[in-house]
Amino acid sequence: MRQLTIRYPNGQIYHQGSSNLCKNHKPKNDQVVFGNRGMPLEDEINLSNLFYLQNDLAVIHKKPIPIQIVQVDYPKRSAAVIKEAYFKQASTTDYNGVYHGYYLDFEAKETQSQTSFPLNNFHDHQIKHLRACTKQGGICFTIIKFVSTQELFLLPAKILYNYWDQQSTGRKSIPKNVIAENGFTIKYGFQPLIPYLEKVDLLIKQSPEKRS
Amino acid sequence: MRQLTIRYPNGQIYHQGSSNLCKNHKPKNDQVVFGNRGMPLEDEINLSNLFYLQNDLAVIHKKPIPIQIVQVDYPKRSAAVIKEAYFKQASTTDYNGVYHGYYLDFEAKETQSQTSFPLNNFHDHQIKHLRACTKQGGICFTIIKFVSTQELFLLPAKILYNYWDQQSTGRKSIPKNVIAENGFTIKYGFQPLIPYLEKVDLLIKQSPEKRS
Numbered sequence: 001m002r003q004l005t006i007r008y009p010n011g012q013i014y015h016q017g018s019s020n021l022c023k024n025h026k027p028k029n030d031q032v033v034f035g036n037r038g039m040p041l042e043d044e045i046n047l048s049n050l051f052y053l054q055n056d057l058a059v060i061h062k063k064p065i066p067i068q069i070v071q072v073d074y075p076k077r078s079a080a081v082i083k084e085a086y087f088k089q090a091s092t093t094d095y096n097g098v099y100h101g102y103y104l105d106f107e108a109k110e111t112q113s114q115t116s117f118p119l120n121n122f123h124d125h126q127i128k129h130l131r132a133c134t135k136q137g138g139i140c141f142t143i144i145k146f147v148s149t150q151e152l153f154l155l156p157a158k159i160l161y162n163y164w165d166q167q168s169t170g171r172k173s174i175p176k177n178v179i180a181e182n183g184f185t186i187k188y189g190f191q192p193l194i195p196y197l198e199k200v201d202l203l204i205k206q207s208p209e210k211r212s
Numbered sequence: 213m214r215q216l217t218i219r220y221p222n223g224q225i226y227h228q229g230s231s232n233l234c235k236n237h238k239p240k241n242d243q244v245v246f247g248n249r250g251m252p253l254e255d256e257i258n259l260s261n262l263f264y265l266q267n268d269l270a271v272i273h274k275k276p277i278p279i280q281i282v283q284v285d286y287p288k289r290s291a292a293v294i295k296e297a298y299f300k301q302a303s304t305t306d307y308n309g310v311y312h313g314y315y316l317d318f319e320a321k322e323t324q325s326q327t328s329f330p331l332n333n334f335h336d337h338q339i340k341h342l343r344a345c346t347k348q349g350g351i352c353f354t355i356i357k358f359v360s361t362q363e364l365f366l367l368p369a370k371i372l373y374n375y376w377d378q379q380s381t382g383r384k385s386i387p388k389n390v391i392a393e394n395g396f397t398i399k400y401g402f403q404p405l406i407p408y409l410e411k412v413d414l415l416i417k418q419s420p421e422k423r424s
Contacts (some may be wrong), residue, residue: 011380014312056344056347056348058348059341059344059345059348059350061303061304063275063276064275064276064277064278064279065276065279065281066276067276067277067297068295069277079298079299080298080299081296081297081298082279082291082294082296082297082298082299083295083296084294084295085279085293085294085297086291086292086293086294087292087294090276091273092273096308096309097315098306098315098317098345098348098350099348100347100348100349100423101314101315101348101349101350101421101423102312102315102349102423103309103314103315105310121370129271132265132268132271133271133310134269135268136270136271136310136311136312136313137312137313137314138271138310138313139309143274167251209235209313211313211314212314
């Protein structure tokens, strides 16, 4: 199979490698997965989730990209080949899973901006999904990476909701200082590469209990 | 776009309609979605999940089918077309989500068998995934449909684990009477079509609390 640069309809590059990487490049406890600073955030999160999974710390997966399949060939003695398919808009966020009995739901977003996080990184349906999960007692957030400075933050979804709702009358981005003050700074680690569950622990402490 | 009968590599029919159905055929509260007894279980569950979502009762989605994309065309002025792609094995179950603060994770399986549920309906990685989720305090189960009698059961994952582990020395299926005695019978309903969350409530009562 040839490997090409594949783009979403919006032009964003599709990182084919992510899930292959999970399958073929499982870091064991004694392997170094540190220093991949040029990696897309998605791959960094996937590696971190693999570490969490292998160490029984959490079960969090990236959802596959939704595809509308139109035509499939079934060649004899070889795998079925999808010959025509289209990208569909996802109705949820990219990541969800379970951690210490809590449902986690989040998006991971990179920005080239140096001073703020543009809200057009989100679609309306993603915010709607996060809100529905929050309402059900899920722990919802965004992991934001400022690429130019390699800074990482975990931003609680409620801050995102506030800015999202004020878009029509207010600004169209969340200032970095607001993210830093209201979110949690994540430092790149060793194992996992992005130790975001430490910050999820803090977020859980802030969240009201929703079990009935 | 043409609609063809699409099959998984194992020959099972891929129900293209499921997610379209969710998008284009949203039942409102006053619409009847009852009586679709010939529907695949997947579509029945998807409709039920849509009802739960629209009524703020739970947020549960079917995961997209994982696809390995090899070639994509970008025609001018029209949507990107995937020209070559392959089915990948999923590393998780089909359904997960959040309900009253609980993480739910399950598979939905149909069987033509009249007396037992064959364990070869499951892959090892799905059992492994369910076990990992159970360990993290998730509520894990299977919804089993006996097609010939249209009977539905919610089977707690722990029963599945027991039979799975005894496969090498014991039987390769779970007898229907074991499912009926250890699981919960689900009666087809009106709205939702499959009111499985009522049985999840009972399962939660049986499950030890895992939050830390």
